[in-house]
Amino acid sequence: MDIFSDYRAVPVSGQAAVIALGNFDGLHRGHQAVIAMAKDIALERGLPLAIGVFTPHPRRFFAPDSPPFRLMSGRRRAHILPQLGVDRLYEINFNADLKNMSDEEFVETVLHKGLGAAHILVGDDFRFGRDRVGDFDSLRAHCAARGIDVSGCEPVGLHKFYGKYGSTEIREALKNGDVFHAAHMLSRPWTVDGIVSTGAKRGRTIGFPTANVGFADLMRPKFGVYAVELRIDGEDIWRPAVANTGTRPTVDGTEARLEAHIFDFDRDIYGQMVDVRFRSFIRSEQKFDSFDVLAAQIKKDARGARAVLGAG
Structure with missing residues (x-):
């Protein structure tokens, strides 16, 4: 093109x-x-x-x-x-x-x-x-x-009860965490792409290293945890992962970003471009009493995402 x-x-x-x-x-x-x-x-x-x-x-x-x-x-x-x-x-x-x-x-x-x-x-x-x-x-x-x-x-839609397929309607679905309906309107999963940056590396201490990606000018979906798939630029493989979107209130974060933990993966991908496609909403963002409580919840979230994605 x-x-x-x-x-x-x-x-x-x-x-x-x-x-x-x-x-x-x-x-x-x-x-x-x-x-x-x-x-x-x-x-x-x-x-x-x-x-x-x-x-x-x-x-x-x-x-x-x-x-x-x-x-x-x-x-x-x-x-x-x-x-x-x-x-x-x-x-x-x-x-x-x-x-x-x-x-x-x-x-x-x-x-x-x-x-x-x-x-x-x-x-x-x-x-x-x-x-x-x-x-x-x-x-x-x-x-x-x-x-x-x-x-x-003329506008195209599912039928008169659900309205047209439009960017405004997709944004509204994503604000509600409804990535299924957003994917239907898009004809593909909603995807965030960006360069993997270095974070605080707290996830590594509990066996959950994450690929951190900024949203840039992309809209923010409902903050919380999602089952996602991640593809590294230049590869054809979509790897199952669990991701958190939000400001990370438990560790006093302020900047909204996407943190994805790729299952059964241990390569260093800092500085590489990745695509992260959203498959299913798991839970809303929460502030936990301690990092230990958060760590326990992350493990539950990971099990849930594996089940949703059929990742073992």
Whole structure:
């Protein structure tokens, strides 16, 4: 997959694609429906399939101090998009210039002159331009004047009782620790990725060394203990593990992070990139009276995670 990080510098060879446009945070089933529709159009027209995403996410631009909310890192997104048949990724820098463009200026400057779009596909709730003045109808009108076709895609959901598959709905499920429903909406387990850092190494004293990973701008799930699987970058093996998410109140921690203990594993993986996928919620975060009481609970949690994961 080719990645273009500046719409003002896309060569002619990187233009004339069918582009699914949006934020695509999580690449959930709703996003996949939009991409699949765009793929059909691209195949019919004999054109490349591209995704256009805004970076940083507009929410981060308008509210830089808001709590972390992303469902997926850019690294994870770049890994999954080719699996969906995407040929190109356009990263559209969301800055003050873009914010102040009218809907027509955005179509002319970014989509027409910058990306040379042949066909644009968006969800029916897509909004763009200064003060979000642009909608599907204005997008279609401005694009038609420039020879760009436009298609819309309605929200996709399980059925009317459960609502659409959306990033907001997935975040809500994760806040409740409902990683099963989140995985269903995503079509894959929710995954946190990052570099393993050195911690206080208290887990080693009780036979439970952990791989410590920061959340960065990824949202925080419900704090507590989960059955997870961990994959070291460059390997194909998903290793069963038990993980704690939270601030570690028993040892007076303050920073929210993920600590995963990999079962039957004793390699040093400090400094390596890992992916941690969430399989099942075990219990909420607690503050224990002492580290000894916490250690006893960790052993129970590990047995529970082994049972859930079938890890012996």
